Amino acid sequence: KVTSLLxxxxxxxxxxxxxxxxxxxxDVKQKENSHSLRIASQIFxxxxxxxxxxxxxxxxxxxxxxxxxxxxxxRCSRMGVEILLDMPNEQQRFEILKVLWxxxxxxxxFDVEICAFVAESTPGFVGADFEVLCQFVARHNHQxxxxxxxxxYALRSVNPSVMRDxxxxxxxxTMKLDDIGGMDELKKMLRxxxxxxxKQPENFHRFGLRAPSGxxxxxxxxxxxxxxxxxxxxxxxxTLISVSSAEIYSPY
Numbered sequence: 185k186v187t188s189l190l191x192x193x194x195x196x197x198x199x200x201x202x203x204x205x206x207x208x209x210x211d212v213k214q215k216e217n218s219h220s221l222r223i224a225s226q227i228f229x230x231x232x233x234x235x236x237x238x239x240x241x242x243x244x245x246x247x248x249x250x251x252x253x254x255x256x257x258x259r260c261s262r263m264g265v266e267i268l269l270d271m272p273n274e275q276q277r278f279e280i281l282k283v284l285w286x287x288x289x290x291x292x293x294f295d296v297e298i299c300a301f302v303a304e305s306t307p308g309f310v311g312a313d314f315e316v317l318c319q320f321v322a323r324h325n326h327q328x329x330x331x332x333x334x335x336x337y338a339l340r341s342v343n344p345s346v347m348r349d350x351x352x353x354x355x356x357x358t359m360k361l362d363d364i365g366g367m368d369e370l371k372k373m374l375r376x377x378x379x380x381x382x383k384q385p386e387n388f389h390r391f392g393l394r395a396p397s398g399x400x401x402x403x404x405x406x407x408x409x410x411x412x413x414x415x416x417x418x419x420x421x422x423t424l425i426s427v428s429s430a431e432i433y434s435p436y
Contacts, residue, residue, distance in 0.1 A: 195240040195241075195242070196240060196241050196242070197241075197242045197243075197244060198241060198242070198243045198244070199244050199245075199246070200227075200243065200244070200245045200246070201245075201246050202246065202247060202248075203245035203246065203247050203253065203257070204247045204249050204250075204252040204253045206220075206223050206224060206227055207223075207224045207227055207228075207253060207254040207256075207257045208220055208224070208252060208253075208254060209251070209252050209253060209254050209255065210254070224254055224256075224257075227257070228256060228257070228262065230243075231243060231257075231261075231262040231263070232261065232262065235261045235262065243263070245257075245263060250266075271308065271310065272309070272310065272311075274303050274304055274307075275303075277302075277303040277306055277309060277314070278299055278300060278303035280311050280314050281299050281302055281303055281314050281317075281318075282294070282299055284311075284314050284315060284318045285299060285318065288315075288318045288319075288322065289318055289321060289322055289325075291322070291325055292321065292322075292325060292331055292334070293331070295331055295332075298331055298332055298335055301332075301335070302317075302335050302339065304421050305339055305421055306339070306344075307421060307422050307423045308344035308423040309344050310344070310345070312345060313342065313343075313344050313345055316342055316345075317335075317338050317339075317342045320338045320341060320342055321334055321335060321338050324337065324338070344423065359411070359414050359415045359417075359418040360415055360418055360419055361374065361375065361412075361415045361416070361419060363415060364408060364411060364412065364415060367408070370412075374399075374412065374416060375419075377395075377396055377399070378395075378396070378399065378416055378420070379416070379419060379420055380395075381393075381395035382395075382420050382422075383420075401413070410426075
């Protein structure tokens with residue numbers, strides 16, 4: 185019915201957002217929902233018709249949960265082209281914030297140093313989060329006149345949306361290793377093995393060194409294991425996700 189309504193002379197893009205809802209991945213251990221199965225079958229038949237008889241129609245699906253998408257949808261004859269839109273890096277975050285700042289925050293003069301500081305301090309942020317951040321800054325601009333203080337206040341109030349529904353507690357630590365007294369050898373080891381590959385990856389690559397995939401900290405309670413991790417996250421400007429084993433495994 186859709187192809188009969190659209191004429192080849194008028195190329196059309198059909199956008200299906202959250203396509204995992206219409207074409208979910210069925211678990212053999214669970215009873216398949218006949219209604220969902222019927223909708224998925226109709227979408228498959230529609231895509232097959234387009235691939236055989238091109239009607240000037242391009243179907244684009246979006247999802248943030250690729251693991252929940254039915255494998256039949258990802259066949260090369262249906263949606264064979266998959267494009268990953270990854271999390272922006274620090275330079276990309278700078279460019280995103282620059283565009284939003286100059287277009288949305290007309291009452292706050294653009295400052296390159298502040299923009300670079302915010303980009304460095306916002307790992308895990310995406311474009312939508314920066315839009316919320318700029319809206320927050322615009323609302324509180326009349327209360328805090330200093331742009332640096334204004335953005336620092338906004339960063340304490342706005343968290344990355346992509347992390348809100350995930351497992352664990354998401355925080356952005358401001359602690360440094362120098363905030364911990366003593367343990368000089370341990371702090372030197374952590375700076376070399378963890379912060380070194382992050383801040384100077386070219387040196388590790390030149391000497392053929394590989395960054396460790398993981399580090400196990402062990403010791404009695406209260407000896408600063410968690411605090412050390414928070415300090416590492418603070419010095420590297422990385423988002424800290426604290427997960428308890430009770431959240432992963434339940435005896436029930």
